[in-house]
Amino acid sequence: MAYLDNANSTRVDDRVIEAMLPYLREHYGTAGMELGHSRDVTAMRGLENARKILAQSINTEPLTIVFTSGQTESNNLAIRGAALANSDKGKHVITCATEVMSVLQTCKALEKEGFDVDVLDVDQYGLVDIAQLTKRIRSDTILVSIQHANGEIGTVQPIEEIAKITSQRGILFHTDATQSYLKIPIDTKTTPLDMITFDAHHIHGPKGIGALYIRKGTRLQRIMEGGDEERRLRPGVPDIPAAVGFGKAVEVWGGNEPAQLLALRKYLEQKLAGQLTELRSTGHPVKRLPNLYSMIVEQIEGESMLVQLDMEGFAVSTGSACSSKTLQGSHVLKAIGLPPEISHGSVRVSLSRFNTKQEIDAFVQALVPTVERLREFSPLRRGEYFAYESNSEDEHQDEKLDEV
Secondary structure, three states, rough: OOOOEEEOOOOOHHHHHHHHHHHOOOOOOOOOOOOOOOOHHHHHHHHHHHHHHHHOOOOOOHEEEEEEEOOHHHHHHHHHHHHHHHOOOOEEEEEEEOOOOHHHHHHHHOOOOEEEEEEEEEEOOOOEEHHHHHHOOOOOOOEEEOEEEOOOOEEEEHHHHHHHHHHHOEEEEEEEEEOOOEEOOOOOOOOOOOEEEEEEEOOOOOOOEEEEEEEOOOOOOOOOOOOHHHHHHHOOOOOOHHHHHHHHHHHOOOHHHHHHHHHHHHHHHHHHOOOOOOOOEEEOOOOOOOOOOEEEEOOOOHHHHHHHHHHHHOEEEEOOOOOOOOOOOOHHHHHOOOOHHHOOOOOOOOOOOOOHHHHHHHHHHHHHHHHHHHHHEEEEEEEOOOOOOOOOOHHOOOOHHOOO
16 A cells, blocks of 8 residues: 555654664663663663754754653643643733644633633635734733644744744744654754644654653643653653654654655646646645645545545545534634535645655556546535534534634
8 A cells, every 4th residue: 555644644664663672672661760770771871862862853952852642742731831830921822723633622721721812813825924923912922832834734834933923022932843843944042932842653753752842941830740750741651662763763864855755745746737627735835844735626525535545555634524423624624714515625645755756656547537436426516515513512613712
């Protein structure tokens, strides 16, 4: 199978697996004490070496890196931890409509605790309006959380501009860089970011391990109780083999890899050009991730196409987020102004170092007849689209964050 869903997760690099194995078989200490027995000491050295590698990748010091279980935990710790620790200064938080659910739902939970959350709109490409952001800032604003790049449409936000604005006003700025990490350089010395979320499984590392960069001096309250691990912010024994794998994934990432991914994505775009009618790309045409191509194929349902392509041997994803309760599409596509009957035709292709031009050729050859066949039977082509709203109390649209 040609795996073209790397924005979802990536294949673990063999070099990463080899680096992890000794910490599963031999060095299985807990890294709890510097003066412990040899297995503890070896485990701790492995953990700290990984921390050092991650720190170097964003030009910071190892002390600023806290290991977590992944993107969701890092986002929760950053947003909730910062909000609670700085509530004496204010209770106003700003985020945007295209964030991942671990950001939006954490902000929604803060609203129930008395915080005021503003959700910024985005334009047709998914970009935040800097003027709108500046206008929404208040005297009691304590935190802004805007993702670096969107994992569904690929749009890259102007975090350098945002960081400058927040830094000048003494407001904390958190960015979720899970999708952009290593694909787009981040330098904490030149961009005043206070917190950065990233994880391993989007860069050919293992699942279940992530990290949060916390600028020195940033006030954060831990959100779990327990021991003093990870700067007393993330109690519990860290997953040392996974952390070592994370470090190795960063270490083996090639400096020219983003350029190679971009070349592969452009090749895909060229192969698709003129092949299908009523096909359009989503996301910003220039300010976007190098490895991600998101498109709308009108008059079909993305789920049907996903299943058909899977049967043909191609793994892609759809931006449509349907369930048995509702036919509402992706909140990201809704935020950029696409109606459900259009967003249901969303298809995302995301590439990695393991993909080839031959796979792209074969994918395009399979895609065209698949789309033509599905359009013959699609209710969307006949105008028979019905959007069903759930009456569930959990899905009422009267709260600000229920809109996203």
